[in-house]
């Protein structure tokens with residue numbers, strides 16, 4: 001059985017979708033570890049509720065990004081991870097993590113990349129008056145929301161309700177991330 005790690009910073013609805021899919025066999029893998037850079041985040045409660053190990057850390061307690069990433073790498077190595085899935089992990093990875101796990105790290109982003117990179121993709125797309133929204137899953141490199149695209153799914157929406165776009169983006173994300181991770185672990 002392949003083993004995956006999910007990195008998240010907040011709510012963790014994508015983590016929930018991935019973990020549930022692993023449990024029912026829709027992803028041929030198990031979630032071996034959750035990594036969270038905000039110790040109080042909802043995703044840490046979700047991991048605990050599912051009995052999944054979680055490494056939650058406060059970046060400011062480390063001297064540098066390289067220091068906490070070295071600890072993350074040690075924890076990934078300790079549980080044995082085949083694929084790292086960033087799911088709302090709001091940090092750019094450094095050479096420490098990329099050096100150790102590069103080529104085995106994917107990210108999900110709530111826009112049709114390369115449009116609307118960054119932390120406010122949905123709000124920016126709505127402000128722009130976008131009519132076709134979507135979700136992208138891509139390999140992770142050292143650039144912000146860069147890296148080769150693996151999968152995209154679009155939907156049409158002609159309105160200006162950010163919450164409605166968020167709701168629909170999440171629906172698409174939960175489906176597309178599950179399908180894509182399953183393909184990747186079987187490849």
Ligand code: GAR
Pocket residue numbers: 008009010011012013014015087088089090108109110118119120121145169170173
């Ligand atoms: C997701 O919509 C994900 O695409 C986005 O954060 C959200 C996390 O939701 N990621 C980015 O914007 C990365 N640049 P979740 O915590 O409920 O899974």
